[in-house]
Amino acid sequence: MAHTCELCNAPITQRDMVHCTYCKTPFHQQCVREHLYSHKTCPHCYHPTSMFDYQRGAPPGGRSVRQSPPLSYTPSAPVRASAPPPTMRQKPAATQRPPPRAPPERPDKEDPPRGPSKRPRGGKVLLLLNFVIVLLLLASTLYASTLYVGYAPDLSVDTTQKSVLPGQTTDFTVALKNTGNILSRYDVTVAAGGTSMPQGWSVSLLDATTDYGHKYTGSVEPEQDESLVLRVSTSASAGPGEATIRIEARSSDGKYRDSLTVNVTSEATASYELIAATTEKFVTAGETATFNATVQNNGSSTDTYYFQLKNTTAGWSGSLLHEKVTVEPNGSKNIVLTLKSPSSAQGNAQGETILQVTSQNDTGDVKTQRFTLIVSPTYGFELNIEERSKVVLPGSSTTYLFQVQNNGNAADTYALQPVPSLPSGWTYEISKREVTVSPGGNVTVGVTIIVPEGAQPNQRGVVNVTVISSGSQRSQNASFELMTAQRQQKRVFVELFTSANCTYCPAAESALHDLLDNYPDDVVAIEYHLNDSFNNIFSNERASFYTMGGTPQSMFDGIRNIKGGSGSTYAQYEAATESLLDDTLKVRLDLSVTPSVMDPSKMNVEAFIKPLDNTVPSELNVFFVVYENGLSPPGSSKVFYHVAIEGHRRTVSQFDPTGSVSLALTIPEDGGVVVFVQDPITKRVYQAAVW
Structure with missing residues (x-):
């Protein structure tokens, strides 16, 4: 005889069948278990129940249709489970019922006259009560059937296809949603069927705090999402490859399930970086500086890199510690090169060389880095003064000559600021107010003092010249004095x-x-x-x-x-x-x-x-x-x-x-x-x- 589950309206096999011990209504065992998560009564008779009140197999008598709950049951009143009916007792063999007593004697009165007989009214009330109960049961059943919407899982992922380099790890963001209206537990697993990966690859499920490996189990509220990460790790040694990974979400009773598939591709690449923290240094003339660079192999396989120095400044010399290095994937090696300035280099002189790196795996991938060496400028000068003081005659002009000598290693510009202190009528001239002198060179400057014809004897005039270096801002002073001669007599x-x-x-x-x-x-x-x-x-x-x-x-x-x-x-x-x-x-x-x-x-x-x-x-x-x-x-x-x-x-x-x-x-x-x-x-x- 076929049985149908009142909860899901699906046929019930003998293996999955249970029935209520009160109303004998058959159900799927899993349907009853899920129903009792949120309801503590029988889905049919509404009698308070637990799983202990359901027996496996078909109900006795072969009942397979729905029945109304007993009329004597009121859902609002607590009902105890009824005890089994007692067995019929046997009359004692030696005991005899006593003889009936004689009715008491009544006074001799006449019986009152009887009126016409009336039919009792209790049957209509009972019928009406049964009708109300049936209506209530139908309403409850209808309400329960509309409230239940299931608890099927729904899986979604941010993307289904990713490409990575060998040895890299990539993450997929997976959302597990409970589409039902009751709290439900789910198992999310990496399904063996439909999953294939190259040797050395690995996959795992994670949440914000825990790595669950190939299986995650958790509860999800109705219409809520649980965010998971599907992490796929590739192997650098395995080289390029492709993986197909299928994950499946299943309700804890196995009734509902969903799945999705993602693909990961790992391709062989030749990629590297040339990194140099410092590309410019200052040295003195004739000094050697060392530069360091790093070649980082970002490719998927071992690569060899070849080094060359190009376009080194004439007169400067550069050299490499090694001409090639071999680097494992995700590894790096140091490059050491030196650059030397000429001993005759002047301050601020610049020399450079270009480091060229070529990949063996991809000869078209050539990277360059320029390294610059600058000779630090030094500034120093002195004033060479041949004469500082003279005695002259009135009406004469005297020129003092001095040299500005550049003792630094860089060209420098000097400002000449004269400050005269001369008697009235005396004048002066300076040949240059600014001079630029190359390293080791000198420039001659003249200061002329003109004494008028009417100048008195023993008059004194001074011109002070301050020379300021623009390179070092240091200064030096030169003072030139002129005095008119005393009146002279014949000797x-x-x-x-x-x-x-x-x-x-x-x-x-x-x-x-x-x-x-x-x-x-x-x-x-x-x-x-x-x-x-x-x-x-x-x-x-x-x-x-x-x-x-x-x-x-x-x-x-x-x-x-x-x-x-x-x-x-x-x-x-x-x-x-x-x-x-x-x-x-x-x-x-x-x-x-x-x-x-x-x-x-x-x-x-x-x-x-x-x-x-x-x-x-x-x-x-x-x-x-x-x-x-x-x-x-x-x-x-x-x-x-x-x-x-x-x-x-x-x-x-x-x-x-x-x-x-x-x-x-x-x-x-x-x-x-x-x-x-x-x-x-x-x-x-x-x-x-x-x-």
């Missing part, structure tokens, strides 16, 4: 021609020494030795110039000759001196003696000549004579003074209005230099000076 110049072997010479020498003692500011003297160990070319030239025939002889201002030596010689010298001192000064002569910048062992002697009379010729000779004191000839104890040991002649022409001439001379410690101006034609000495 008499005496040239004594003598000899250590001369009999009369000592008297002439003694007279000259006395003259110098008595006229220290008016007389300048020099002694030329002839025919002895102190003789020199210049002394002979001066003797020839005056046509000297013997010794001793003296020339006063080149025009008055006094011969011999005796007790009266001093008187002659004095008379000549007094006479010449009365002459008008026609040429002014001033000396400036400073250490030589080019040769510190020498002194730079500069003579400033200014004509004071228009009768002075346009061309004059200027003589520089170095003398020494305290000299004694070999084998003699006699001591000589003002002995000329060196002499030089220079010519000054076209005085318009001031001329100057200078020499670098070695001046003895016990000595000095005499300078005099002489007319080359008349031989007249216009002025002399000594230092």
